[in-house]
Amino acid sequence: MSRPLDLFDLPTITRYTGEALPLDSARWLTRGSPLELVNFLAHLNPIKFIYTAVQNGDDGKPLLGGIIKNGDETFAHLNYLAPVERLADDKPVTALVEHLAAQAGKWGTFHVVAEVAEGADAYRSLRMAGFAVYAWQRLWDLSSLSTETGESGWKRMRSADLIPVQNLSHQIVPALIQPIERTTKKAEGMVCYSGGIQAHVQVVAGPRGIYVRPLFHPEAENVGAALTSLINHLPSRNGRPVYLCVRSYQAWLEPVLEDLGATASERQAVMVKHLAQSLKEEQAVKAVQAAGVSVQPSRVSRSETKD
DSSP states (O other): OEEEOOGGGHHHHHHTTTOOEESOHHHHHHHOOTTSHHHHGGGGOTTSEEEEEEEEOTTSOEEEEEEEEOTTOSEEEEEEEEOGGGTTOHHHHHHHHHHHHHHHHHTTOSEEEEEEETTSHHHHHHHHTTOEEEEEEEEEEOTTSOOOOOOOOEEEOOGGGHHHHHHHHHHHSOTTTGGGSOOOOSSOSEEEESSSEEEEEEEEEETTEEEEEEEEOTTOSOHHHHHHHHHHTOTTOTTOOEEEEEEGGGTTHHHHHHHHTOEEOOOEEEEEEEOOOOOOOOOOOOOOOOTTOOOOOOOOOOOOOOO
């Protein structure tokens, strides 16, 4: 049976620190392993949506898994599974993942997301637990790109940019995946101007690196120069590595990145498990009757045809 993490499991946390499979690329690339002490202390914060569970296998060796949710989002993200060597055993992995998804349901979320290489053992277990592939992505390391400085078309996003950026997102991101994207709800990230907004990037920064998710209009010009300029003008970079996440609906950016000399990771599947569906409930509306007017119930007759 899967169960919540207990104080007696702390030695297991220490043992598995370097043996976890990351399932949330942004968090791992910017903060490192959640099993490191500095990151694991976040589990003690009662206002955060962070949950860790343990699944004991038939051999008595435990599996660990974590799930996390940002406060204003309608989806949760599988954070990791550990240790990697145990993930080929489908039955306990599937049971642990289903337990974590049930916890996400208690938080009121509608979806659970995981990012995993298609060749990983966990890919099969996630499919067995009800996850389906909604998109593909690659993570590009831009750290070695040119560091020459120059005029930049990138600016911090302003409140006046919110509606144009949201329109850009709805034009580019397929409707099927929009519910599990980190939607721009306020002025965050950076925008690139060239006769209007031609691109927007979300930026996640942490002590280990900077993670960027771009949205470029398909008709944007000089995209390579814009990407190089972006790297050179990220605020407070301080030498940290920079990673760009390119999902399959923006795959046309990949040849540009190759020409710039960026290096790509193995292709990952963006997998989603649905926990609930939004249903519009029909409600009876009380009719307002004018004084002196009687309302008779309507009758609906059903006609039947015979051959």
